[in-house]
Amino acid sequence: MKVSVIGASGRVGKAAAFCLAEDSVVSKMVLLSREKSLDKIQGESLDMNDALAAKDIRVSITASSNFEDMAGSKIVIIAAGVPRTPEMTRMDLAIPNAKIVAEYSRLVAKHAPESIILVITNPVDVMTYVAHKASGFPRNRVIGLGNHLDSLRLKNLIARHFNIHVSEIHTRIIGEHGDHMVLLLSSTSIGGILFKDFSQYQSFDVDGIIDKVKNAGSYVINKKGATEYGPAYAVSNIVKTILNDEKRILTLTTYLDGEIYGISDVCLGVPVMLGKNGVERIIKVKMDENELNAFKIAGDAVKKSTDEIMSTLEGQFDFK
Structure with missing residues (x-):
């Protein structure tokens, strides 16, 4: 390959x-x-x-x-x-x-x-x-790359908070890779137990953890000048999944055309089944009301930014 x-x-x-x-x-x-x-x-x-x-x-x-x-x-x-x-x-x-x-x-x-x-x-x-x-x-x-790296960072933070092996943490961040990322707490589980039913749930500062994930890149950049290993290994995950046709579900940025709550003509981080053909299926996720509202806000924010950027490129590139 x-x-x-x-x-x-x-x-x-x-x-x-x-x-x-x-x-x-x-x-x-x-x-x-x-x-x-x-x-x-x-x-x-x-x-x-x-x-x-x-x-x-x-x-x-x-x-x-x-x-x-x-x-x-x-x-x-x-x-x-x-x-x-x-x-x-x-x-x-x-x-x-x-x-x-x-x-x-x-x-x-x-x-x-x-x-x-x-x-x-x-x-x-x-x-x-x-x-x-x-x-x-x-x-x-x-x-x-999108929210795959964000989701890995979140898994690591949850695992360290509860002192549980990272492989037992099943969680995702979707939406924007940026300020409008959305934690799918309603479907997060630890060792197969829904997070809301986990015995130590009350000790978890959700807002604080999200802030840490949002600012993880900036924190590393402040300390050493650039992020390297986290993005690199996340990329390796993705490439291996494609080349080996693993059919894994990863949270990546992909073009949406109404598959998730009608959001279209924008690229956002969502769970996708990844294989030798790239994105082989977009996975529609169940969200609670707060998560859905946050995801729609993310879609609007990224769409607005995208439209502004595309308008600056008009006349310079022949877009399909």
């Missing part, structure tokens, strides 16, 4: 590439960047190969600034974009990153027309929409 990573010179892109190589889920990987960053990704490829040799893993890793080299890729990861600084919101990145994502999505459509696009670039919900429209790909083959 061949996977290409656009933006492999960035911290998230290179970390995601190494996670994929280390997991032995790909046989060929292409690290792509602009010409000015070619030396850097060549160095990254050499460093990765040395590390993989220590684990007896053999993966063909090519560093290139020639985007024709992504031809034949099953998945193309778009991680390119302006890096987020501590004082920036994800939406501050929207206009410059939308131009970058649109440009690369068109190149993917030209050189790897049968691939699946996985968008990491923030704000990921809006960028997934841009990639979908710029590439002209069917919506099942354009997905965003």
Whole structure:
């Protein structure tokens, strides 16, 4: 299986590439960047190969600034974009990153027309929409990292709060990867027990935990300058699920066309069944009244941002 990573010179892109190589889920990987960053990704490829040799893993890793080299890729990861600084919101990145994502999505459509696009670039919900429209790909083959990482962060926080193994926590965050994320507390369970019936439920500060998840990325950026390992391993989860046709249900950003409470023409994080064809089914989730209202607010907020960004790109790109 061949996977290409656009933006492999960035911290998230290179970390995601190494996670994929280390997991032995790909046989060929292409690290792509602009010409000015070619030396850097060549160095990254050499460093990765040395590390993989220590684990007896053999993966063909090519560093290139020639985007024709992504031809034949099953998945193309778009991680390119302006890096987020501590004082920036994800939406501050929207206009410059939308131009970058649109440009690369068109190149993917030209050189790897049968691939699946996985968008990491923030704000990921809006960028997934841009990639979908710029590439002209069917919506099942354009997905965003979205709330998968948020859900993993939430699982970790709940597990640590109750001192229970993370595998026993079953929960999801949906909606926007940002301020309008929605915790599906009504369907959260611990060891098969609904959260509301869990004996220690009263000790759980729901609002406090949500704030921690919302600000997790900013907290890491403040401390070390960028998030790397969390997004990288989340990406690896997604790519492995697709390449191995695992039919797992993950919470990813996908284009909605009325499947969930009539919300349409927007990309949001929702549970999807993921397999070799990308998004093979959108899972309609049951929500309580508060969750549904919050999800609709998320849809409106992301839709508004998306429309604003798309209007700035009109005339610059031929959207499908």
